[in-house]
Amino acid sequence: MASVAVENYLKSMWELGPADVATQELAQHLAVAPASATRMLQRLSERGLVAHTPYRGASLTTTGERKALAVVRRHRLLETFLARTLKLGRDQLHDEAERLEHALSPALEAAIDDYLGNPQRDPHGHPIPGPQGELPPEGDVALGDWPLDRPAKVSQVPDRDVEKLAWLEAQGLVPGRELRLVARDPFDGGVTVKLDGKLLQVAASVADEVRVSGEGAT
Amino acid sequence: MASVAVENYLKSMWELGPADVATQELAQHLAVAPASATRMLQRLSERGLVAHTPYRGASLTTTGERKALAVVRRHRLLETFLARTLKLGRDQLHDEAERLEHALSPALEAAIDDYLGNPQRDPHGHPIPGPQGELPPEGDVALGDWPLDRPAKVSQVPDRDVEKLAWLEAQGLVPGRELRLVARDPFDGGVTVKLDGKLLQVAASVADEVRVSGEGAT
DNA sequence: TATAAAGTTTAGTCCCAGCTAAAACTCTCA
DNA sequence: TGAGAGTTTTAGCTGGGACTAAACTTTATA
Numbered sequence: 291m292a293s294v295a296v297e298n299y300l301k302s303m304w305e306l307g308p309a310d311v312a313t314q315e316l317a318q319h320l321a322v323a324p325a326s327a328t329r330m331l332q333r334l335s336e337r338g339l340v341a342h343t344p345y346r347g348a349s350l351t352t353t354g355e356r357k358a359l360a361v362v363r364r365h366r367l368l369e370t371f372l373a374r375t376l377k378l379g380r381d382q383l384h385d386e387a388e389r390l391e392h393a394l395s396p397a398l399e400a401a402i403d404d405y406l407g408n409p410q411r412d413p414h415g416h417p418i419p420g421p422q423g424e425l426p427p428e429g430d431v432a433l434g435d436w437p438l439d440r441p442a443k444v445s446q447v448p449d450r451d452v453e454k455l456a457w458l459e460a461q462g463l464v465p466g467r468e469l470r471l472v473a474r475d476p477f478d479g480g481v482t483v484k485l486d487g488k489l490l491q492v493a494a495s496v497a498d499e500v501r502v503s504g505e506g507a508t
Numbered sequence: 509m510a511s512v513a514v515e516n517y518l519k520s521m522w523e524l525g526p527a528d529v530a531t532q533e534l535a536q537h538l539a540v541a542p543a544s545a546t547r548m549l550q551r552l553s554e555r556g557l558v559a560h561t562p563y564r565g566a567s568l569t570t571t572g573e574r575k576a577l578a579v580v581r582r583h584r585l586l587e588t589f590l591a592r593t594l595k596l597g598r599d600q601l602h603d604e605a606e607r608l609e610h611a612l613s614p615a616l617e618a619a620i621d622d623y624l625g626n627p628q629r630d631p632h633g634h635p636i637p638g639p640q641g642e643l644p645p646e647g648d649v650a651l652g653d654w655p656l657d658r659p660a661k662v663s664q665v666p667d668r669d670v671e672k673l674a675w676l677e678a679q680g681l682v683p684g685r686e687l688r689l690v691a692r693d694p695f696d697g698g699v700t701v702k703l704d705g706k707l708l709q710v711a712a713s714v715a716d717e718v719r720v721s722g723e724g725a726t
Numbered sequence: 727t728a729t730a731a732a733g734t735t736t737a738g739t740c741c742c743a744g745c746t747a748a749a750a751c752t753c754t755c756a
Numbered sequence: 757t758g759a760g761a762g763t764t765t766t767a768g769c770t771g772g773g774a775c776t777a778a779a780c781t782t783t784a785t786a
Contacts, residue, residue, distance in 0.1 A: 292742090293742080294743090295743065309730080322743085322744070322745090323744075323745060323746080325744090325745075325746080325747095326743070326745070328742055329744085330743075331729075332744090333743095344751090345750090345751055345752065430749095
């Protein structure tokens with residue numbers, strides 16, 4: 291089994307990918323020193339999990355991506371499981387799943403998947419990779435990029451940023467919620483949306499992390 | 509937070525205690541070399557978690573025991589939670605909980621305890637320490653030591669030994685089951701019990717690990 | 727009670743994964 | 757185009773936790 295550290299590096303690589311990831315970016319994401327990231331990239335490279343070009347960045351190999359997706363799958367299954375059973379709030383899920391994802395055996399993973407009825411999305415709306423890492427094509431788009439006046443449904447909200455998440459939750463902006471975009475600020479990228487007849491200002495930084503899709507899709 | 513290794517050493521010490529534990533015994537229990545156990549005992553001793561007398565063995569300090577019980581609590585809550593939600597068999601619980609117990613945050617522990625309604629026993633009948641490590645006094649006794657002909661109720665079965673557990677389960681010897689001891693082999697310590705009118709031979713090695721109590725108790 | 731056997735600790739290594747400081751590389755822009 | 761800024765890598769250390777081999781205690785036995 292891969293160590294916790296290795297799993298975290300692979301997961302970060304996947305989250306920052308698929309383009310080449312800079313050492314510094316990776317290091318920041320993991321809160322380690324750049325030199326530590328370099329060293330680990332060299333190890334992962336030896337093990338065939340990443341392709342690392344010195345001074346140029348690194349990306350996951352197919353094998354590496356498969357392993358990364360296995361971690362993501364466990365993470366998202368756990369979030370869904372904890373939400374379903376314990377009714378944890380969306381803002382608590384991420385950190386808990388982050389800890390547990392490295393300790394989930396294949397048998398338990400399967401049992402949870404089964405219990406949940408093979409869910410396709412976690413409570414943040416993120417797609418759950420299949421047992422072999424299959425991911426459905428994403429049919430959604432950032433809230434800020436949605437055309438004006440066309441009905442949309444929230445498909446994904448961020449999972450890491452507890453601040454934004456709490457705000458979104460308070461406004462009822464959760465996956466499944468229907469809305470309409472009524473205005474876009476051309477300068478800062480913020481948007482105004484209409485929810486149940488009420489208007490709501492959404493800052494650009496938040497709008498960037500909320501994804502929406504048309505009625506039919508997702 | 510104590511590392512996984514430290515938590516495992518403390519838990520083993522607790523399981524093997526409360527008398528002084530020999531280095532070799534501890535090492536075997538954890539599947540490490542005796543020298544490794546010595547080194548760790550020295551560390552734990554420095555940190556005030558065990559009292560180690562060179563060449564004589566070691567035992568938990570009060571602080572060490574508190575930490576050990578916290579791990580045991582997480583373990584048993586997890587077993588109960590997994591059994592309740594996922595309907596895992598008694599024989600799968602131990603290994604899964606063993607992995608997860610080190611990754612359970614205080615918040616999640618509390619949420620699980622709450623969800624389960626503050627259970628007092630895990631699915632093997634083992635008592636679950638309270639949040640501060642409180643353990644109820646045990647009113648039970650090994651099956652082999654129960655007097656003949658007096659009605660008894662199974663209170664605890666082993667959790668580690670999958671073989672024995674599977675056998676016990678197959679015979680219906682699970683916590684809560686009522687039985688009567690009808691004979692005891694004076695030589696090997698095996699016993700014969702009566703379950704629902706049927707007679708059943710129980711080998712000494714198994715009888716040693718099953719605990720029973722009178723009707724009222726437990 | 728001496729000595730052998732059994733158990734324990736010390737000494738010396740190894741690997742992992744982090745760190746800082748210094749060196750090497752790349753890129754930009756004057 | 758070449759100098760400095762920024763990024764990345766190398767070098768060298770640290771600590772955790774494992775291992776083996778050798779030295780040392782304790783216990784058991786003759």
